[in-house]
Amino acid sequence: MSGLLFIVSAPSGAGKTTLVRHLLTQMASLSLSISTTTRVPRVGEVDGRDYHFTDEASFRARIEAGDFLEWAKVHGNYYGTSRRRIEEAGRKGLDTLLEIDWQGAEQVRKAMPNTSIGIFVLPPSLEALADRLAGRGTDSPEVIQKRLAAAREEMRHAQEFEYVIINDVLETALDNLIAIVHAARLTYARQQQRHGELFTALNAASLPF
Amino acid sequence: MSGLLFIVSAPSGAGKTTLVRHLLTQMASLSLSISTTTRVPRVGEVDGRDYHFTDEASFRARIEAGDFLEWAKVHGNYYGTSRRRIEEAGRKGLDTLLEIDWQGAEQVRKAMPNTSIGIFVLPPSLEALADRLAGRGTDSPEVIQKRLAAAREEMRHAQEFEYVIINDVLETALDNLIAIVHAARLTYARQQQRHGELFTALNAASLPF
Numbered sequence: 001m002s003g004l005l006f007i008v009s010a011p012s013g014a015g016k017t018t019l020v021r022h023l024l025t026q027m028a029s030l031s032l033s034i035s036t037t038t039r040v041p042r043v044g045e046v047d048g049r050d051y052h053f054t055d056e057a058s059f060r061a062r063i064e065a066g067d068f069l070e071w072a073k074v075h076g077n078y079y080g081t082s083r084r085r086i087e088e089a090g091r092k093g094l095d096t097l098l099e100i101d102w103q104g105a106e107q108v109r110k111a112m113p114n115t116s117i118g119i120f121v122l123p124p125s126l127e128a129l130a131d132r133l134a135g136r137g138t139d140s141p142e143v144i145q146k147r148l149a150a151a152r153e154e155m156r157h158a159q160e161f162e163y164v165i166i167n168d169v170l171e172t173a174l175d176n177l178i179a180i181v182h183a184a185r186l187t188y189a190r191q192q193q194r195h196g197e198l199f200t201a202l203n204a205a206s207l208p209f
Numbered sequence: 210m211s212g213l214l215f216i217v218s219a220p221s222g223a224g225k226t227t228l229v230r231h232l233l234t235q236m237a238s239l240s241l242s243i244s245t246t247t248r249v250p251r252v253g254e255v256d257g258r259d260y261h262f263t264d265e266a267s268f269r270a271r272i273e274a275g276d277f278l279e280w281a282k283v284h285g286n287y288y289g290t291s292r293r294r295i296e297e298a299g300r301k302g303l304d305t306l307l308e309i310d311w312q313g314a315e316q317v318r319k320a321m322p323n324t325s326i327g328i329f330v331l332p333p334s335l336e337a338l339a340d341r342l343a344g345r346g347t348d349s350p351e352v353i354q355k356r357l358a359a360a361r362e363e364m365r366h367a368q369e370f371e372y373v374i375i376n377d378v379l380e381t382a383l384d385n386l387i388a389i390v391h392a393a394r395l396t397y398a399r400q401q402q403r404h405g406e407l408f409t410a411l412n413a414a415s416l417p418f
Contacts, residue, residue, distance in 0.1 A: 126410050158397070158411060159397055163396055163400075166400065166404060175391075176391070179391035179392045182384075183388045183389045186374060186385055186388070186389060188370060188372065188373050198334060198335070201335050202335070202367060
């Protein structure tokens, strides 16, 4: 039994994190993958809850050891997903949700083509996104420029994802996300895993009638 | 804009018709395809509601003319899906649901590989199905035997379908069916059709920021 990997990507400002948080409260059978990062913790962030914080030397050693299912360097910081934790969740029959960027998504898709499902979250319009990214008040023009460039780059990869959710009204976007997770559990392969006895009987040479 | 085709197949006795009827009352945006058949109408069946009834000569002429998206001969009677009606629904942006057998499903899958989604409905156990098929009371042993053979043959093709629904509790099966339809409307291709302006901006050489 291997779990499904739901990859959720979005440009910064599309509301991905809020959407995912709501999804997780509604679907106890989904486990969120906590990324490992070399980024300095922000105020209020807790090690092991928001991220697994580590230093660059340790991170690079783990890259060499093949410890990461995916990793990327963004804005000078490393981010990665522990392969072991994903495999453990899978063994427990839990599906995992990964909040990662397009670079990570590409690596996971290649490593796990049969169990990964890519979902891209878009804002209702690009103008709304630009306003939101620029409008955080205290940031320097350089920081805003970096953020805009990253959003632009991220959205260029939307077409590599199976599903797209337009996050206009949160409730609707959440309904959409739930339907995608729900449907992904109903494919022939997944149902065969879950209902082994029925499918074994079905494919047996002689049916009981 | 082309509509999606949801193909629902099942062995006789799995509860497909009841399930589909409930789905259609909940999703007004889905239109049921009415099959054309040479079978004699049963008591209570209405032409144009349950089937489009026709004679064998007309049916065969329409096969020759390429009028059918799919057709099959089952128990000596012809059944087919009008290509024109599917295309009309598609032009109106309506998705269509087809209740057809594995032979028809195979033809639709080949004709419309990008817009057809196959859903197979299974009973909770094969024993339950056998009991149900045998237990209709007044049927002759020959009729029962024919029905069992058809169910066996039908189920052998379950693995050709993307999705499988186990129809144990009707409400759960209905939730599953709704999630599959819902998710199928959220693929990149479908969202691009529906939100043309956003996607055009997204893929433009220069974003508005």
